[in-house]
Amino acid sequence: MSRPTLALIGATGAVGTVMRELVSTREDIWGEIRLVASARSAGKVLQVRGEDVVVQALAPEVFDGVDIAIFDVPDEVSAEWVPIAAERGAIAIDKSGTFRMEPDVPLVVPEVNPLDARDRPRNIISTPNCTTLSMMAAIGALHAEYTLKELVVASYQAVSGAGVAGPARLYDEIEALAGDRSVGQAAGDVRKALANKLDADSPFPAPIAFNVVPWAGSYKDGGWASEELKLRNESRKILGIPDLKVSATCVRVPVITTHSLAVHARFEREITVADAHRILEAAPTVVLMDDPANGVWPTPVDVVGTDPTYIGRIRQAVDFPNTLDMFVCGDNLRKGAALNAAEIAELVATEL
Amino acid sequence: MSRPTLALIGATGAVGTVMRELVSTREDIWGEIRLVASARSAGKVLQVRGEDVVVQALAPEVFDGVDIAIFDVPDEVSAEWVPIAAERGAIAIDKSGTFRMEPDVPLVVPEVNPLDARDRPRNIISTPNCTTLSMMAAIGALHAEYTLKELVVASYQAVSGAGVAGPARLYDEIEALAGDRSVGQAAGDVRKALANKLDADSPFPAPIAFNVVPWAGSYKDGGWASEELKLRNESRKILGIPDLKVSATCVRVPVITTHSLAVHARFEREITVADAHRILEAAPTVVLMDDPANGVWPTPVDVVGTDPTYIGRIRQAVDFPNTLDMFVCGDNLRKGAALNAAEIAELVATEL
Numbered sequence: 001m002s003r004p005t006l007a008l009i010g011a012t013g014a015v016g017t018v019m020r021e022l023v024s025t026r027e028d029i030w031g032e033i034r035l036v037a038s039a040r041s042a043g044k045v046l047q048v049r050g051e052d053v054v055v056q057a058l059a060p061e062v063f064d065g066v067d068i069a070i071f072d073v074p075d076e077v078s079a080e081w082v083p084i085a086a087e088r089g090a091i092a093i094d095k096s097g098t099f100r101m102e103p104d105v106p107l108v109v110p111e112v113n114p115l116d117a118r119d120r121p122r123n124i125i126s127t128p129n130c131t132t133l134s135m136m137a138a139i140g141a142l143h144a145e146y147t148l149k150e151l152v153v154a155s156y157q158a159v160s161g162a163g164v165a166g167p168a169r170l171y172d173e174i175e176a177l178a179g180d181r182s183v184g185q186a187a188g189d190v191r192k193a194l195a196n197k198l199d200a201d202s203p204f205p206a207p208i209a210f211n212v213v214p215w216a217g218s219y220k221d222g223g224w225a226s227e228e229l230k231l232r233n234e235s236r237k238i239l240g241i242p243d244l245k246v247s248a249t250c251v252r253v254p255v256i257t258t259h260s261l262a263v264h265a266r267f268e269r270e271i272t273v274a275d276a277h278r279i280l281e282a283a284p285t286v287v288l289m290d291d292p293a294n295g296v297w298p299t300p301v302d303v304v305g306t307d308p309t310y311i312g313r314i315r316q317a318v319d320f321p322n323t324l325d326m327f328v329c330g331d332n333l334r335k336g337a338a339l340n341a342a343e344i345a346e347l348v349a350t351e352l
Numbered sequence: 353m354s355r356p357t358l359a360l361i362g363a364t365g366a367v368g369t370v371m372r373e374l375v376s377t378r379e380d381i382w383g384e385i386r387l388v389a390s391a392r393s394a395g396k397v398l399q400v401r402g403e404d405v406v407v408q409a410l411a412p413e414v415f416d417g418v419d420i421a422i423f424d425v426p427d428e429v430s431a432e433w434v435p436i437a438a439e440r441g442a443i444a445i446d447k448s449g450t451f452r453m454e455p456d457v458p459l460v461v462p463e464v465n466p467l468d469a470r471d472r473p474r475n476i477i478s479t480p481n482c483t484t485l486s487m488m489a490a491i492g493a494l495h496a497e498y499t500l501k502e503l504v505v506a507s508y509q510a511v512s513g514a515g516v517a518g519p520a521r522l523y524d525e526i527e528a529l530a531g532d533r534s535v536g537q538a539a540g541d542v543r544k545a546l547a548n549k550l551d552a553d554s555p556f557p558a559p560i561a562f563n564v565v566p567w568a569g570s571y572k573d574g575g576w577a578s579e580e581l582k583l584r585n586e587s588r589k590i591l592g593i594p595d596l597k598v599s600a601t602c603v604r605v606p607v608i609t610t611h612s613l614a615v616h617a618r619f620e621r622e623i624t625v626a627d628a629h630r631i632l633e634a635a636p637t638v639v640l641m642d643d644p645a646n647g648v649w650p651t652p653v654d655v656v657g658t659d660p661t662y663i664g665r666i667r668q669a670v671d672f673p674n675t676l677d678m679f680v681c682g683d684n685l686r687k688g689a690a691l692n693a694a695e696i697a698e699l700v701a702t703e704l
Contacts (some may be wrong), residue, residue, distance in 0.1 A: 058448045063662040154614035155604065156508030156564045171533045178530035181523045184608030190653040208604055211653045212612055214665050219645045221627060223667045232670070239361075245671035249614035249679060251508065251566055254606050256536030260564055262506035262601035264616075273575060293571045301542040301563045313566050315575045317586070319502075319597035327566040327601060 003031035004067035004349050007090065009081065011046060011055060014164045015072040015095065018126035018338040024049045027307055028340065029349055036062050042120035063088040067352055070341045071095060086123035093125050093344050095337060097226075098127040098158040100234060107237045109133065109341040111285050112140035116201055130161050131216075131227055131250060132334030134259040135328040137309040137335065141241055141283040142276060142324075147268035149322075150245040153231060156253045156260040157216055158300065161332050162203040167256050169202050174254075185212040208254050216250040225250055258300035259332040266323040276314050278322055285335075290314050298329040307334055355383030356419035356701050359442065361433065363387035363398060363407060366516045367424040367447065369597055376401045378694065381701055388414050415440040418703055422693045423447060438475035445477050445696050447689060449578075452586060461485065462695040464492035469619050469699055477696055482513050482688030483568075483579055483602060485500050486611040487680040489661040489687065492675075493635040494628060495591055499620035501674075502597040505583060508570055508605045508612040510652065514555040519608050521554050525561035527644040528607075536562040552662040560606050562607040568602040569614045610652035611684040618675040628666050628676055638685075642666050650681040659686055 001086045004283045010016045035055045042057035069090040076305030078096035085092045099105040107126045159166035174317035176197040190207045221247040280288045289298045290312040297312030317323035387407045394409035421442040430448035437444045451457040458468040459478045511518035528549040542559045558565045569578030584598035632640045641650045642664040649664030662681045669675035
């Protein structure tokens with residue numbers, strides 16, 4: 001058959017940039033690749049597979065003849081345009097939160113639940129939130145053999161999770177504060193120094209340089225941040241455990257890209273560190289870095305820009321039965337976003 | 353009676369500097385205040401209570417006539433010198449890890465277990481690790497009414513927890529990297545940029561700018577970091593719960609001063625957010641900042657340099673009975689170190 005046509009919607013954003021790099025460097029199974037963005041970006045010329053491609057404005061006609069459309073756009077844009085793409089015959093792979101929890105839309109991580117991608121009555125497949133995705137390949141591998149019961153997660157989320165404005169703001173703040181070796185030592189001094197040099201317009205609700213900010217997403221009932229509930233609800237759906245117990249606290253940290261998570265995971269039966277090592281060493285998209293006596297564990301600056309999910313600091317919880325404590329890192333723009341969508345597209349393309 | 357004589361051992365370090373500020377600004381109950389440090393720092397002139405004081409070299413004679421000696425020195429220095437101070441008649445308040453878990457040495461947080469300070473057969477009182485202390489005033493208040501059963505903690509620890517070399521290194525790394533708006537986007541690029549500009553001698557086992565590092569302390573059996581086991585064992589002793597279940601993952605973050613902790617705490621009976629608010633609002637050394645709908649929660653840049661323990665993001669865990677998720681911040685040099693020692697000294701001084 002002819003090679004499938006791929007459309008990338010939101011091609012100019014942080015994730016879109018990584019997506020263009022991925023389709024240019026992974027095995028090339030695609031026929032035409034269309035780049036689509038808002039009217040503001042239409043007409044721009046961007047490179048894909050070494051060739052110049054003119055960005056088209058989002059319109060119903062751009063989906064004509066498209067086999068697979070990957071959407072990386074805000075929730076409200078997905079809500080409007082994903083059904084239009086699906087109606088016009090494209091399989092829509094959507095990175096937004098809009099359809100993830102709908103019962104007739106599968107939520108897919110190819111290493112964990114690839115078969116779910118086949119059951120897509122609306123021709124829509126969702127890809128999870130970047131925080132959920134940053135741990136899922138590793139947690140899914142452990143679950144497959146030991147059956148997960150509970151997750152308590154604290155996140156260390158990179159600024160690029162907030163889009164291109166996130167790194168821009170952190171670089172701005174670092175430049176504004178660098179050279180002052182007294183800053184960060186008195187209450188409010190970072191705020192004051194930033195107010196003198198930068199405008200107040202930040203994607204973050206507090207200074208992010210020399211700080212950590214315990215908030216990601218929008219306000220939900222009970223004091224939860226939307227990102228924390230996504231991690232709970234999406235983990236349940238991907239793993240197929242409707243009664244999985246999950247508590248998460250999401251915290252933004254001054255890291256450019258790569259989300260990290262401290263994970264406390266209880267399983268149905270006893271699991272040792274050696275058991276976990278055996279499973280994770282065999283998991284094809286997971287890299288085990290777990291030799292703390294020799295300083296070996298993953299950190300964001302060593303993970304960023306790479307595809308796997310990294311895991312280390314695996315300990316059997318002394319006081320909790322059947323429980324491991326772990327530290328997981330994943331590039332939130334790659335496996336956490338563009339890569340997972342590309343992998344779903346490749347998975348679905350094999351059926352076409 | 354005459355005012356007690358106080359000796360500060362380790363007066364020139366990061367905590368010693370805060371200690372001198374505290375005894376200079378809190379209610380002045382002291383007679384003579386002696387400053388003591390290593391031979392290398394002896395002869396330096398430092399200010400206390402607005403007066404110049406010459407630093408004395410550590411020697412048995414410096415304890416003659418001393419009522420209370422506060423030690424902020426490395427473990428091995430405490431091991432040698434704390435017993436000498438106690439033998440010479442001083443009550444030794446020790447910030448090191450050396451004596452904390454010894455059964456005949458009380459481990460004291462004045463808000464939580466003040467009476468323990470009275471039972472000190474060796475004339476030694478230990479003050480906890482800064483990570484444990486950063487949450488203990490708040491957790492202790494909740495425990496007093498609802499009885500704590502389990503703690504799962506992930507930390508966001510400031511660089512000054514590693515001593516004066518910690519902030520110096522973070523400022524160095526920030527200065528070396530500031531201005532390069534591509535750094536932090538490819539695996540190893542931060543390491544490479546730092547290797548070109550700074551020497552390899554860091555108090556941290558990985559880059560700390562644009563990074564988080566899942567390691568604090570020394571290697572212990574089972575893959576644990578010493579800081580994680582301290583949090584477990586010290587919490588049990590301070591709270592008087594020998595079978596408290598604790599799992600902790602300790603992570604260093606690029607914050608100058610103020611440790612933060614994501615705390616998942618199970619109690620003996622149901623506790624609502626309103627219950628927690630009532631208790632924490634009444635706790636004299638705790639500041640409740642918990643109105644997330646209006647962006648109110650604590651962050652390190654607003655807490656640093658102040659005395660209280662700050663708490664926010666209090667949520668009733670949806671899936672876990674009797675459990676709260678919370679975010680706690682405390683200045684690791686003040687309540688986490690110097691302030692707690694000063695408060696113990698003041699508590700003990702009232703008995704003299």
